Amino acid sequence: MKPTLQCPVCGEPLHPEVQSIRCGNRHSFDRSRYGYVNLLQKQKKKLRGDDAEMIRARRAFLDSGAYLPLLEKAAEYAKAAHPVQIADIGCGEGWYSCSLMKMLPEETVLTGIDISPDALRYAAKRAEQCGLTARTEWAAASVSRLPFAKESCDLILNFFAPCEAGEFARILRQEGLLLRAVPLERHLWELKQAIYAEPYENRPVLQAPEHFDLLDVKRISYRFSVSGQQLRNLFAMTPYAHKTSPEDAARLNALDSLEIQAAFGLLICRRR
Ligand SMILES: C[S@@+](CC[C@H](N)C(=O)[O-])C[C@H]1O[C@@H](n2cnc3c(N)ncnc32)[C@H](O)[C@@H]1O
Numbered sequence: 300m301k302p303t304l305q306c307p308v309c310g311e312p313l314h315p316e317v318q319s320i321r322c323g324n325r326h327s328f329d330r331s332r333y334g335y336v337n338l339l340q341k342q343k344k345k346l347r348g349d350d351a352e353m354i355r356a357r358r359a360f361l362d363s364g365a366y367l368p369l370l371e372k373a374a375e376y377a378k379a380a381h382p383v384q385i386a387d388i389g390c391g392e393g394w395y396s397c398s399l400m401k402m403l404p405e406e407t408v409l410t411g412i413d414i415s416p417d418a419l420r421y422a423a424k425r426a427e428q429c430g431l432t433a434r435t436e437w438a439a440a441s442v443s444r445l446p447f448a449k450e451s452c453d454l455i456l457n458f459f460a461p462c463e464a465g466e467f468a469r470i471l472r473q474e475g476l477l478l479r480a481v482p483l484e485r486h487l488w489e490l491k492q493a494i495y496a497e498p499y500e501n502r503p504v505l506q507a508p509e510h511f512d513l514l515d516v517k518r519i520s521y522r523f524s525v526s527g528q529q530l531r532n533l534f535a536m537t538p539y540a541h542k543t544s545p546e547d548a549a550r551l552n553a554l555d556s557l558e559i560q561a562a563f564g565l566l567i568c569r570r571r
């Protein structure tokens with residue numbers, strides 16, 4: 300059964316129609332031909348989130364399995380929590396969402412939320428390819444206004460995406476889990492060294508957001524090799540792609556392969 304979304308106008312539940320979803324007050328939202336629904340209010344439609352090129356690059360890179368250790372650690376906690384309703388906030392192109400859902404029982408359902416319609420197009424397609432269309436919903440919405448009823452979710456995933464503690468606490472049931480992934484100080488260090496004369500370290504916040512208790516922090520660090528097109532995909536999926544001058548970015552083209560450090564922080568937080 301697909302998860303139920305909440306109408307962003309009046310807060311009533313949204314029910315599926317043929318090519319749309321609609322609430323009891325006749326507020327209606329189109330389902331795109333790719334399968335996701337757009338719940339963004341007009342003023343938010345200009346915020347597009349990640350663009351199609353970043354998303355295509357992320358899909359190709361994540362499909363290589365380079366970040367599997369992070370997924371597997373998160374899956375340990377997700378499985379132990381026996382969630383029914385999962386929300387992946389800032390789900391991107393859905394690699395973490397769909398990979399996790401494949402490991403969970405049939406009764407578990409997931410809603411992926413992202414502000415980027417391009418990301419959701421890829422995510423809905425990935426879900427279809429994984430046979431997950433009936434157990435997933437994909438909606439364009441902002442993290443600052445999540446289309447879920449109060450305390451309707453058991454587990455939130457929030458990987459490398461904006462966090463809104465108040466909204467997360469509203470939609471999560473008491474004692475529900477928030478799994479939040481952040482890049483640690485030297486995540487992708489060698490990639491930065493290859494591009495920048497003076498690379499800077501990340502400054503991760505390893506504390507629970509307001510309304511949450513921190514149960515644990517896992518540091519997941521390892522090295523992986525990446526070459527050719529995958530090296531360029533890795534660069535293109537990061538925020539550096541938009542911040543780097545063409546001259547600096549060209550240094551990557553001179554490299555055939557690179558051994559790179561992955562360093563993730565996984566915060567396991569419980570709603571108070
Ligand atoms: C770095 S990507 C991470 C995607 C995915 N969680 C992953 O790890 O592969 C960050 C995602 O957050 C989305 N995003 C950015 N601002 C957002 C907002 N205000 N509300 C919802 N999503 C947002 C972007 O469009 C993008 O898909």
Ligand SMILES: [Zn+2]
Pocket residue numbers: 306307308309310311322323324325326
């Ligand atoms: Zn409504």
